Amino acid sequence: MPPAGPVFLARASYRQRRLRDGIRMMPMFGIVAWMVPLLSSGQALTGRIGLYIFGVWIVLIVLSALITSRMSRDADAPDGTALTDDSV
Amino acid sequence: MSVGINLIVVVSLVYVAFLFVIAFMAERSAARGENAWLQSPLIYTLSLSIYCTAWTFYGAVGYAARSGLEFVTIYLGPTLVLLGWWWILRRLVRIGRAQRITSIADLISSRFGKSTALGMIVTLMAVVAATPYIALQLQSVTLSFAVFAQQDNLTWATDDLNAAAIWVAVGLAIFTVIFGTRNLDANERHSGIVIAIAAEAIVKLFALVAVGAFVVWGLAGGPQATLDLIDASPISDWQQSGGRWATLIFLSAAAFICLPRMFQVLVVENTNERNLGVASWAFPLYLMAMSLFVLPIAVVGLNIMPANTNPDLFVLTIPLSQGQEGLAMLSFLGGFSSATSMVIVATIALATMVSNHIVAPIWLNARTEGASISGDVRKVIVLARRLSVAGILALGYLYFRLSGGGAALAAIGLVSFSGAVQVLPALIGGIFWRASTRIGAACGLMTGFAVWLWTLFLPSFGVDAALSSSVMMNGPFGIGWLRPQALFGIEGIDPLVHGLVWSILLNAAAFFVGSVLSFPTPLERLQGAQFVNVFEHSNNAQTWSGNAARAEDLLIMAQRIIGPNEAQQLFQTESTKQGKQGYLPDVTPDFVNGLEKELAGSVGAATAHAMIGQLTEGATVSVEDLIAVADEAAQIVEYSNQLEAKSAEQDRTARALREANKKLTALSVQKDAFLSQISHELRTPMTSIRSFSEILRDGGMADQSHARFAGIIHDEAVRLTRLLDDLLDLAVLENGQVTLHQQTGSLDDLIDRSIAASGVPTGTMQIIKTGGAAEISVTSDLDRLAQVFINLITNARKYCAAVRPTLTIAVEAKRHELTIDFIDNGDGIPADDHAVIFEKFARLTDEGKAGSAGLGLAICREIMERIGGTITYLPGQGGAAFRVTLPATAFDEIPQSSSLLAGQ
Numbered sequence: 007m008p009p010a011g012p013v014f015l016a017r018a019s020y021r022q023r024r025l026r027d028g029i030r031m032m033p034m035f036g037i038v039a040w041m042v043p044l045l046s047s048g049q050a051l052t053g054r055i056g057l058y059i060f061g062v063w064i065v066l067i068v069l070s071a072l073i074t075s076r077m078s079r080d081a082d083a084p085d086g087t088a089l090t091d092d093s094v
Numbered sequence: 095m096s097v098g099i100n101l102i103v104v105v106s107l108v109y110v111a112f113l114f115v116i117a118f119m120a121e122r123s124a125a126r127g128e129n130a131w132l133q134s135p136l137i138y139t140l141s142l143s144i145y146c147t148a149w150t151f152y153g154a155v156g157y158a159a160r161s162g163l164e165f166v167t168i169y170l171g172p173t174l175v176l177l178g179w180w181w182i183l184r185r186l187v188r189i190g191r192a193q194r195i196t197s198i199a200d201l202i203s204s205r206f207g208k209s210t211a212l213g214m215i216v217t218l219m220a221v222v223a224a225t226p227y228i229a230l231q232l233q234s235v236t237l238s239f240a241v242f243a244q245q246d247n248l249t250w251a252t253d254d255l256n257a258a259a260i261w262v263a264v265g266l267a268i269f270t271v272i273f274g275t276r277n278l279d280a281n282e283r284h285s286g287i288v289i290a291i292a293a294e295a296i297v298k299l300f301a302l303v304a305v306g307a308f309v310v311w312g313l314a315g316g317p318q319a320t321l322d323l324i325d326a327s328p329i330s331d332w333q334q335s336g337g338r339w340a341t342l343i344f345l346s347a348a349a350f351i352c353l354p355r356m357f358q359v360l361v362v363e364n365t366n367e368r369n370l371g372v373a374s375w376a377f378p379l380y381l382m383a384m385s386l387f388v389l390p391i392a393v394v395g396l397n398i399m400p401a402n403t404n405p406d407l408f409v410l411t412i413p414l415s416q417g418q419e420g421l422a423m424l425s426f427l428g429g430f431s432s433a434t435s436m437v438i439v440a441t442i443a444l445a446t447m448v449s450n451h452i453v454a455p456i457w458l459n460a461r462t463e464g465a466s467i468s469g470d471v472r473k474v475i476v477l478a479r480r481l482s483v484a485g486i487l488a489l490g491y492l493y494f495r496l497s498g499g500g501a502a503l504a505a506i507g508l509v510s511f512s513g514a515v516q517v518l519p520a521l522i523g524g525i526f527w528r529a530s531t532r533i534g535a536a537c538g539l540m541t542g543f544a545v546w547l548w549t550l551f552l553p554s555f556g557v558d559a560a561l562s563s564s565v566m567m568n569g570p571f572g573i574g575w576l577r578p579q580a581l582f583g584i585e586g587i588d589p590l591v592h593g594l595v596w597s598i599l600l601n602a603a604a605f606f607v608g609s610v611l612s613f614p615t616p617l618e619r620l621q622g623a624q625f626v627n628v629f630e631h632s633n634n635a636q637t638w639s640g641n642a643a644r645a646e647d648l649l650i651m652a653q654r655i656i657g658p659n660e661a662q663q664l665f666q667t668e669s670t671k672q673g674k675q676g677y678l679p680d681v682t683p684d685f686v687n688g689l690e691k692e693l694a695g696s697v698g699a700a701t702a703h704a705m706i707g708q709l710t711e712g713a714t715v716s717v718e719d720l721i722a723v724a725d726e727a728a729q730i731v732e733y734s735n736q737l738e739a740k741s742a743e744q745d746r747t748a749r750a751l752r753e754a755n756k757k758l759t760a761l762s763v764q765k766d767a768f769l770s771q772i773s774h775e776l777r778t779p780m781t782s783i784r785s786f787s788e789i790l791r792d793g794g795m796a797d798q799s800h801a802r803f804a805g806i807i808h809d810e811a812v813r814l815t816r817l818l819d820d821l822l823d824l825a826v827l828e829n830g831q832v833t834l835h836q837q838t839g840s841l842d843d844l845i846d847r848s849i850a851a852s853g854v855p856t857g858t859m860q861i862i863k864t865g866g867a868a869e870i871s872v873t874s875d876l877d878r879l880a881q882v883f884i885n886l887i888t889n890a891r892k893y894c895a896a897v898r899p900t901l902t903i904a905v906e907a908k909r910h911e912l913t914i915d916f917i918d919n920g921d922g923i924p925a926d927d928h929a930v931i932f933e934k935f936a937r938l939t940d941e942g943k944a945g946s947a948g949l950g951l952a953i954c955r956e957i958m959e960r961i962g963g964t965i966t967y968l969p970g971q972g973g974a975a976f977r978v979t980l981p982a983t984a985f986d987e988i989p990q991s992s993s994l995l996a997g998q
Contacts, residue, residue: 026180029374033178037343040170043332044339050332052162053324056389059166063173063382070177071375 028073036066098246099239105423106430110265113434116293117273117286124285132285133365135372141288141359142377143295144440145172145350146384147227148234148433149507151298154385156406158392162329167339169385171346173378179370182351183360185525187370188628190361194695198357198517199447202539204699205524205625206532207618213451213700215536216517219543220354220447221486222551223513224440226506228490229497231433232259238429241410256495263491266437267484274442275479287438288363294431299383301428305409306387308421309394313412320390327393341591345508348515354443355436362443437487445482450698453478458705472655475697497555509554512594516542519602523609528622530605533612538605542597549578549593645678646925648689649970651705655693659908662968664692673746674753676928677969753929760930775817779810820949827956834875834961841870841914841985845903848883854891860898861887865905870912874984878957882965885950886916886976893974894920912985915968917975928967 039062043055124132131137150168157165175183186201195201199220203213236258243254273286314320324330350356364370395408403411409429413421457474497506519538523530552561561578569577579589581596614622645665652661662677668688669679679685686706693702786803789795795803826832842863849861872879890901896919904915923931932955951965958965962984968975 029180030178033174033181036170036174036177040343041340044334044336046332051325052327052330052332052389053321055332056163056166056324057321059163059170060382060386063378066173066177067375067378067382070378074371074374077371 022077025073025077029070029077032066032070032073036062039066099243100246102239102242102423102426105427109427109430110269110434113290113293114269114272117269117290120289121273121286132289133369135366135369135376137288137292138364138366138369139373139376139380140292140295141363142356142373143298143380144291144355144359144435145353146295146298146381146432147436148231148429149227150384151302151429151432152234152238152406152409153507154388155392155395155408156404158388159329159396159405159408162334163332163389164334164338164342165388166385167342168346169381171343171348172350173381174343175347175350176374176377179374182522182525183370184367185628186351186361187364187367189525189625190364191367192628193624193699194691196362196450196695196698197443197447198352198354198521199451200694200698200700201357201361202517202520202524202535203451204694205621206520206530206535207615207621208700208703209532210451210455210700212532212535212539213447213698214455215539215543217444217447217451219513219516219539221444221489223510224354224444225486225489225493226497226554227510228437228440228487229493230507230510231437232262232490232494235259235262235430235433237407238410238426241407241414242426245414259491259494263487266434266441267487269434270438270441270445270483270487271480274438275445275476275483284363284442287442288359291359291435291439294435295380297431298428299380301424301431302384302387302409304421305413305425306391308416308418309387309391309412313394313398313416314390320393323397324389324393327396329393329396335588337591338588341594342508345511345515345594348518349511352517352521353440353511353514354447355440358439358443358446437490441483441486444486445479448482448486449475449478450701453482454697454701458701472657472696475655506554508590509550509593512550512590512597513543513546515594516546516597516601518598519605523605524622525625525628527609528619528626529614530609530622531612531614532618534605534607534609537608538601538603541604542601545581545597545600546593548576549581549596550590553578553589645681646969648681648686648706649677652689652693653970655696655705664689673750676966678925678928680749757929761933764930764933776814779814783807783810820953824949824953824956827953827960830960832960835877836873837876838871838873839876840868841872841905841912842868844872844876844880845883845905845914848880849887851880852884852887852891854887858899859891859894860900862900862902863905864902866907869987870905870907870985871987872912872980872985874961874963874980878961882954882957882978883914883916885954886978889950890916890918890920890974894918896920896973907985907987910982912980912982914978914980915971915975916978917968917971918973920973922969922972922974923967925969928969931967932965 199216520535963980
């Protein structure tokens with residue numbers, strides 16, 4: 007029986023699969039970063055926290071745009087099987 | 095002179111007209127197939143912006159003025175969902191495309207064994223949750239009208255507000271009906287609507303950014319000064335409740351997936367999976383831009399506006415108070431866009447759900463004949479959809495009236511979100527957990543919905559409105575642990591957090607326990623595997639086995655749902671693929687599956703499945719089919735695919751050979767029968783001619799008898815001649831020796847002439863002509879064509895056994911051909927005989943009734959072949975039906991002017 011997915015160290019797709027890992031991590035990163043302000047109780051100012059939240063927002067957008075544009079080449083695979091996400 | 099209410103009304107009318115025009119143009123270019131730009135990632139991203147409703151356009155500033163930064167959670171949730179598109183959205187879009195999903199109710203229903211009941215539950219929940227939200231949009235538009243009325247020093251009374259609301263609702267209903275329910279699109283995509291909401295997305299972003307820029311640089315004096323203002327304002331302290339912060343982010347994230355209108359733009363209107371990749375960063379950018387200036391506007395508003403001003407309308411009132419009337423008008427259009435785009439898409443999504451999951455199943459059940467009766471389902475569905483649009487908007491308006499507008503309504507936005515997200519456990523469970531079942535989903539949905547009604551929806555009407563204050567304080571019948579805002583006696587939680595956490599937790603628990611304790615039906619297991627492993631096998635699994643349905647029944651049903659032309663085309667294509675002729679392919683499982691998906695695109699999975707189920711008489715999934723989709727059997731599938739590919743070609747050849755052989759055998763039998771019959775035909779008149787001429791020869795009779803016998807001899811001779819003429823005619827046609835006399839004439843005249851010449855006595859058969867025969871001129875051998883028509887009309891008179899025979903002659907000019915259908919209301923021709931009726935030795939009924947030798951249709955076929963057309967039997971029309979087809983070169987539409995002249 008053939009292996010279910012690509013070999014872990016398959017050269018051609020290794021970087022692509024790591025990019026997908028990056029995309030998967032984006033929401034986790036966002037959740038953690040946007041929960042941080044809750045830790046600072048009492049003293050913080052709305053203005054400062056607002057700047058922090060928008061800063062995180064911009065970082066997330068830029069990262070996501072970078073990763074997605076790198077991935078798009080791979081997403082051109084016609085049948086979509088190249089996007090199988092049972093990762094190794 | 096300030097910007098008054100009249101100017102605002104004119105501006106909004108012009109704006110709406112502009113939307114009509116671009117929606118119309120988009121539909122036109124989509125119809126022409128020039129839709130590449132309509133399907134671009136940019137349009138897709140902009141269409142997602144219906145998430146930002148009037149509640150967020152106006153209300154976010156009010157929210158910020160009251161609670162500081164908390165407003166931003168409403169945008170953070172969707173941002174996280176889009177950033178994590180690889181997890182959920184990509185899966186949903188793939189499933190939506192593979193299964194032809196039409197709405198979120200369809201997704202749940204389809205996943206859990208195409209269950210009609212689940213579709214109904216989700217639809218009802220969605221309507222209840224969305225109604226207050228639609229009311230909220232109507233309120234925001236009327237309030238903004240009222241602001242401009244004040245500029246004219248008019249103070250609007252409640253009546254004026256109500257009148258404005260009803261006009262807005264009627265206008266929205268018209269727009270939605272025109273562009274949202276024009277036809278039953280196989281994919282439920284609406285290019286006109288999508289382009290209109292994309293345009294509105296730009297308008298509202300531009301408006302909010304313009305007001306924000308004016309406030310920051312025009313009023314506050316730059317970014318640093320704005321920050322100082324924020325630090326000096328009443329909302330400067332960060333006093334955020336952690337529970338609310340996390341809950342609201344979760345709520346808005348879940349709502350972004352579960353709201354019917356978001357599902358519509360995210361999944362149903364998605365034309366290309368890759369658009370999702372671009373939207374994953376572009377839409378968060380849009381959201382960030384929408385929320386960037388909210389806090390500055392709120393703070394500046396609190397600073398410069400009088401204390402009693404409604405902060406919800408700061409976006410409008412700040413520019414007005416500074417004399418910036420152009421900006422105020424832009425801001426008004428932004429709010430107007432936010433409200434209208436949300437209402438339009440929400441109404442379409444809900445109307446699709448109501449018509450597919452409530453009206454269609456009830457209508458099907460109410461007809462005892464089941465799915466195979468006559469009538470057009472399409473008309474019912476489209477009508478139901480239009481009525482639903484009107485009904486949903488009417489509900490929204492009613493809610494607006496009953497709630498009396500005001501602050502009570504403003505609080506309902508989050509409550510409405512909480513109702514919509516009750517679908518989340520079933521949705522997430524359905525696409526990630528194969529073992530989740532229909533029972534579990536129903537338990538979860540109903541539990542969640544009930545808890546939501548009790549803890550959030552009913553209390554939202556205010557104290558003593560829906561629930562009395564004693565129930566709120568002491569619980570129903572004094573049962574303390576059932577208090578709506580302190581379930582199980584746990585007090586002191588924020589009401590929204592309380593209601594949402596309990597409803598989702600109990601919902602998920604009921605879903606899990608119900609799934610674990612019940613057992614999925616075969617269809618659920620199959621659909622479960624299809625949904626959960628959508629990336630492993632996007633190919634279609636077989637759901638139907640057996641050959642119980644007859645192709646003709648399926649054709650009749652398909653014609654009523656996707657339209658006669660499309661259905662005939664579909665069946666003919668399949669037939670050709672199988673190596674057969676005509677409109678009726680073999681009913682293979684593949685074909686039935688394909689047909690079901692096609693129908694599901696119009697009426698939803700559950701209804702399509704039920705309709706096909708009625709015809710295939712319960713032949714459902716076989717064990718082999720289940721094995722074929724299971725992961726463990728992937729290699730079996732692979733192997734059998736290869737075998738199948740090899741044998742498909744052989745199959746086709748064998749089927750063609752079998753058909754030919756069957757035809758030959760049937761013909762040989764018929765030929766023998768015909769020979770004995772033709773001898774009989776020739777002998778009968780010969781015998782009487784011989785005997786009567788003998789009598790005449792012997793002589794010795796009265797003159798009267800003499801004349802009578804001579805008459806009989808003459809009649810029989812005429813009959814003989816006619817028979818021989820027919821045979822000769824056929825021989826000439828078959829040998830291609832015939833010369834054609836090309837003429838041009840009106841099709842209508844030709845048909846009338848044929849009816850007159852066929853000698854149908856008045857009163858015996860009713861003949862109805864439909865279609866535009868009068869506007870078509872035909873260039874062909876008109877005498878020969880008339881001969882075909884006469885033959886078909888005479889046949890209908892002879893063989894139509896109905897009590898009140900009716901013949902319908904339907905003319906339709908298509909792009910490449912002209913079809914003329916002759917349809918009677920008799921018993922039709924059995925499917926087994928379709929193959930032989932055009933053969934010259936064929937005759938179906940006994941000879942005594944017909945009085946001819948059965949050459950008519952054979953002659954017709956030869957004539958049509960000579961003049962470049964065809965004649966075919968058209969099954970599934972209720973009686974015998976023949977279709978005469980002429981090529982595009984043989985007909986022309988008569989220009990309007992010349993037909994007028996001809997009329998004079």
